[in-house]
Amino acid sequence: MTDTLLKTRRSFMRNATAMGALLCAPALLPARAAAGGMGTPEKKEVRIGFIPLTDCASIVMASALGLDEKYGIKIIPSxxxxxxxxxxxxxxxENxxxxxxxxxxxGxxxxxxGPQADMANxxxxNRNGQGISLSRKLAEAGATDLASLAALMKREPREYPFAQTFPTGTHAMWLYYWLATAGINPMxxxxxxxxxxxxMIANARVGNMDGFSVGEPWNMRGILDGVSVHAASSQDIWPDHxxxxxxxxxxxxxxxxxxxKAVIAAILEASRWIDSTPENREQMADTIAARAYVNTSRAAIIDRIQGHYQDGLGKTWDDPNHxxxxxxGQVNYPYASDAAWFLTQxxxxxxLADHPDYxxxxxxxxxxxxxxxxxxAAGVAVPDSDLRSSTLLGGKTWDGQDPATYADSFDIHA
Structure with a gap:
């Protein structure tokens, strides 16, 4: 166990009594009692694959704080x-x-x-907290937001490379949706x-792209390293996505x-712990910044996880939708409408060639x-419906009621 993990777990143990109230369950109860009748886990040690991003934090903290042991399992972050x-x-x-x-x-x-496989969510x-950045070179040419980017692309036509992280993933969908609202067809x-x-930052530094869509802390890392500027947050595109x-x-x-169920419950408790106080977020940032996890500076993580933003050009603001x-408990429920939205995109x-049964x-x-x-078992409330309603950038409302019509309603598409 690393020194960082040992310090984190010791700090958690010292504050176990106070945290018991925060977690709505007595801290450090025997696994069977705390599991609330969910049954004995069939597998005691589980590997969870993660990518070094700020939003891996609830998985890491479930392990670092020993919340997994409360539910009779051991989480091995990979x-x-x-x-x-x-x-x-x-x-x-393997995971x-x-x-x-x-x-x-x-997808x-x-x-x-990838190959078709029956998957389970x-x-x-997490919600929110991704970003779209533009290169310093583009900013120096006058493109610092969506409107000025569209104007520059019209004024100076050429090939504009933009990076996302996986073809069917969230970052690709945020980038495409954002560009299309300004009349730019990403296809x-x-x-x-x-x-x-x-x-992402290494590629931005050598000029491989004009912009990129990625999770934190890499947008902030680009600002700190002087290679990019903030153009948009993903919550600007879909609040509470x-x-x-x-x-x-x-x-x-x-x-x-x-x-x-044991893994879900442990991560739910870690999620609640992270969001419960600014001090817990600071402790989380210290933990995940380590080489074993995100491998970056604490400075690249802490401001945006607290909602403190800057654009790299002198502007600062606080975003309540960080x-x-x-x-x-509003974040964690797996809404059917959320999954269906990605299929519409x-x-x-x-x-997708044809409409699925979304x-x-x-x-x-x-x-x-x-x-x-x-x-x-974790004392977390759940909603009455698996559909929810949101209004996205550009004014379209998504509520999951008629996915095929929604998917066909966009003027700009492939």
Whole structure:
């Protein structure tokens, strides 16, 4: 165990009594008592693949704080190189669970972005907190936001390379949606490249792209390193959007339901702990900044996880819709409408040839029964419906009621 993990766990133990109230369950109860009747986990030690991003934090902290042991399991976080590796290690069983892009998991369910496989989404890990950055060179040419980018591209036509992190993933969908609201067709007007999150800044530094869409802390790292500027946050595109999810295969979920519930419950408690105080977020930032996890400076993580933003050009602001891991339980429920939204965008951009049965796919993917049992054990409220309504950038409302019509309603598409 690293020195950072030891310090984190010792700090947690010292504050166990106070945290028991925060977690709505007595701290450090024997696993069986704390599990709330969920049954004995079929597998005691589980590997969870993750990508070095701020939003891996609830998985890391569930392990670092010993919340996994409360539910009779041991979480082994497994740092992976890119989203393709996350996919492959999940499908071949090398990892039991994954911190995975929502759009990537949904795509696998319908056979895009990898081989078709029956997948399972156990919970949403976080909302908000991704970003779109533009290169310093582009900023010096006058493009610092969407409107000025569109004007520059019209004034100076050329090939504009933009990076996202996986073709069916969330970062690709945020980038495409954002560009299209300004009349830029991402399938025609830019060159799209795929770059793993930890490699984004190195590629930006050598001029491989004019902009990129990625999770934190890499947008902030680009500002600190002087290679990029902030153009938009993902919450500007869809306030309180779902981002990463806890994924596994249907086969694993069916064979290990108690293990799944234990992992969900432990991560729910870690999520609640992160969001409960600014001090906990600071401790989380210290922990995940370590080389074993995100491998960056604390400075690249801490401001944006507290909602303090800057654009790299002198402007600063506080964003109440910054990255959230729990938000009184509103973050974590696996809404069918959230999963279906990604399918509508896959159809919009030509990744799907035909309309699937959007909600049927979403409901097969999202393991709401397992989630509800785990949430009850962790003392987390669940909503009455698996559909929710949101208004996205440009004014369109998404509520999951008529996905095919919604998917066909955009003027700009593949």
């Amino acid at each position: 740092k992976e190189a890119n989203w393709a590796t996350i996919r492959d290690k999940q499908l071949n069983g 039991d669970f994954s911190h995975i892009l929502y759009g990537e998991l949904v 696998l369910q319908v056979g895009i972005g 156990l919970m949403t890990l 025609q007007d830019i060159k799209v490249i795929t770059v793993p999150p930890p490699q 779902p981002e990463k999810v806890l994924g596994t295969t249907q086969a694993f979920a069916e064979q290990h339901p108690n293990t799944c 990255m959230k891991f729990h938000d009184a 896959h159809k919009r951009w030509g990744l 909600l049927a796919v979403a409901r097969r993917l999202n393991q709401t029964d397992l989630y509800r049992e785990a949430a009850a």
